[in-house]
Amino acid sequence: DIQMTQSPSSVSASVGDRVIITCRASQGISRWLAWYQQKPGKAPKLLISAASSLQSGVPSRFSGSESGTDFILTISSLLPEDFATYYCQQGNSFPLTFGGGTKVDI
């Protein structure tokens, strides 16, 4: 199985901060990496697919990039509604696997 190692597990930030979350795959997954945002009691929301393609309706302050087996989610300027938990997920092969999550709080 492909392991997804996500870091950090939590980050304390303020409105306006730039936040960077990293996900490393245990083996090559091409560009098949998705990022999700989840708020308490809600279903995850797809932000980015194929490593860097922003989903329709997702603000441009969210961006995704890749470098080999490392994938990065950047929130350029944090807004109050961005405080949530973020997950990466590889879609290269079954079984699909998620990173452990990054909680972004104040």
Next chain:
Amino acid sequence: QVQLVQSGAEVKKPGASVKVSCKASGYTFRHYGITWVRQAPGHGLEWVGWISPYNGNTEYAQKVQGRVTMTTDTSTTTAYMELWSLRSDDTAVYFCARDAQELVPAHYGMDVWGQGTTVIVSS
């Protein structure tokens, strides 16, 4: 609009079985795979399995292999996940979610999610 609506919460005893439904609407059901994901209280997301409504192909997580069956009914555009021999560590919120890309399994993530179904396994 495109949506997935799941069945209601369940409380089951250890060893019992549960069947969760996921009613799809607003799109061509057969063309998009359905993934099931669960989240135990206070924990992260765990992939449970995937089914193609197009041809019935399935993939299951090793942790539930042999205890789970995923099916679809294209006449009612509903996906089902049945889990039996329930254990306490099956207690979780179960989500169904749609592949983001038509006729392309898994690569692009899941773009439409159900509201979640709480399954509690307790004696």
